Amino acid sequence: MITVDEALEKLFTLVAPLESEEVPLAEAVGRVLACDLAARRDQPPFAASAMDGYGVREDEAQPGARLKVIGEAAAGHGFDGVVNPGQAVRIFTGAPLPAGASRVIIQEDVSRSGDQITLNDNLDPKPHIRPKGCDFGVGEVMGAPRVLRPADIALLASMNNATVPVTRRPVVALISTGDELVMPGETPGPDQIIASNTFGLKALLEGLGARARILPIARDNIPSLETAFGLAAGADLVVTIGGASVGDHDLVGQVAGQMGMDRAFYKVAMRPGKPLMAGRMSGAAMVGLPGNPVSAMVCGQVFLAPMIRAMLGLGAQRSSRLTARLAAPLPQNGPREHYMRARLTPEGLVAETRQDSSLLSVLAEADALLVRPVNDPARAVGDKVEYLDF
Template sequence: MPDAMISVAEARARILAAVKSLPAETVSVAEAVGRVTAIDIVARRTQPPVAVSAMDGWACRSADVAAVPAKLVEIGYVPAGASFDGTVGPGQAVRIFTGAPVPAGADCIVIQEDVDAAGKNLTVREGAKAGTYVRPAGLDFKAGEVGVPAGRRLTPADIGLVAAMNWPWLEVHRRPRIAMIATGDELARPGEPIGPNQIVSSNALALAALIREAGGIPIDLGIARDEEASLSAMADGARGADMLVTLGGASVGEHDLVRKVLGQRGLALDFWRIAMRPGKPLMFGRIDNAALLGLPGNPVSSLVCATLFLVPALRALQGERAESRPPLTAKLGRDLAENDGREDYLRSTLSFEADGTPVATPFDKQDSSMLSRLARADCLVVRAPRAPAAKAGSRVAIVPLGSAGAFLG
């Protein structure tokens, strides 16, 4: 029922069940970092294609250098990018450089630091077993192997791998287009004249940054005034978007118009209240074949809710595989009182003990009006409804923010 207050986990599950991955498009591998693969990327070649030397030295037979010092004769020279067409026989060696194919007959490389060379006559001072400093064919990957699976967000290392596998173009999911409407007569854009009863609108800019960071394309439709015609006109601009996100106007009150106006335009409401803090008034549904996410107008509540609900939805729209892993935890840095009936997300800093154990310390004041605290936070400490008092040093679940997520892995 839309009016029932639901848990964070149920809200996230409903949102993810309602969004489907977007179609694929073809992009250059040079432009694919951060995009999500739509198909398995299969190696089109074997790397290395033949056995190659891992060091500069001489290719020879291990049997000839089993006892040292050993005397060999150089019969050829092969730099990287070339090959030696003959065969290495008993007592023979070929000068070779890193990456060059190992000649037929040779089964090891003696490195140049272990060889005294007098013209073509070589004295090997340190022997080598078969396979020493030889990279066998297919050591990195073999033709037909899956190098990068479908549903993976491509990293710089992935780009190098798919390029090595000879993929100049890639099939990736289209980036989701996210339309945004902020609501409220009290809002003014940064730099605009600010009336005596107005505040600077920070939500849309922060949310646009979060959307870009998560791989989406933000479409800022502007600020709708507290009148039905203004909001309805702005909603027209969301046609063709994959999701509409509203900021404010989702709670109960005579000036909260989002549900009323969008309801007149065919909004199918799923839920609009979550048992969490900050961010109780959060609305989700569908309108004009697009998902609708109504975030709270409070900047802190808005960004916390966007982190918990919008970012996972963006990943799902891009076809990113949902990884099943236990929640991240940290030691609690200060005592906490028992919690009430709502799931709490406490803005916290992270520090690390000498052994690398993370310690999450919630700010003493968690007022949702304090955006500066969110900007300074490294993570959110999660407290279950009715959680008992917790002592410093106990383990708590955390949601990393910003660069802390990459660091904690």
């Protein structure tokens, strides 16, 4: 058996960053910016008023000054003339500052009568001007890689980028294996259960930026597995769930091997999720996850999520961990890294009482995977521990 970190290192050798594609800006949120993207213009493209008021010459911005209003500058409609001594221009927020004007007097500081204004005694001292390019200048770049957030989308719009180069979404083919499985909505036989892993993993992986295809369930025989692997053609990553253990009925590794899988490793010292298999096959990465529902989801978080991020160009790193204090003690851990289902409470992190890897009801109530290192000693209330947000 190898450690979780060793397994991750090997998994990273199976994948590489994918190529980029151009998408409309309105579809780019959550995608990964694939290369540095430059502003196509200055913002603002001119010195602009930051308030509604009057554009004047700085040396005339004195209490009691009387000025003649010679025109108006609105957003989208600048004033073409020049503000000469004794003159002012009515100006609105976002409007270009007219030539000659070097300060905006806010309208609250002005008394107006016809085309004459008088500046009040207490003038707001700020110029209320946004210099040209004060937000960004033409050629300034948003750096890649970067997972695009809503504020980035607004910034890219403002830079006049109507389309965005993003890394293509990795395509993941999900294959459940087992004679015991039927799809949700079917009527299971007396010895059967409902396939749940592919649905949970699809939701998990698509949240990370992948596209997941749920393939037909593969049965515990060679032709059925061959058919399923054939249907995975074109995927960047083929994930099988179940059938990777040592039981006599576990044919996945055998069939994958016959189909040319170059196996990178077989078992990882972790709980839940010991039976893990990985390699490359027909131009795709292949990972075999254990069939217990909790094991499959935990392995998805621990192994598949970093692989997806690596394919998206976000680097080859394990899922980032947070720290919290324990609100309940923990016994010593054994020789396998343990990902315990846990809840974040106001008092701290509490591991769930029931940790059996078949219990989806426990997993659904958990919001953290508490990481116990190999041979971690017993831990007391208040000890700092690491966890994965779940």
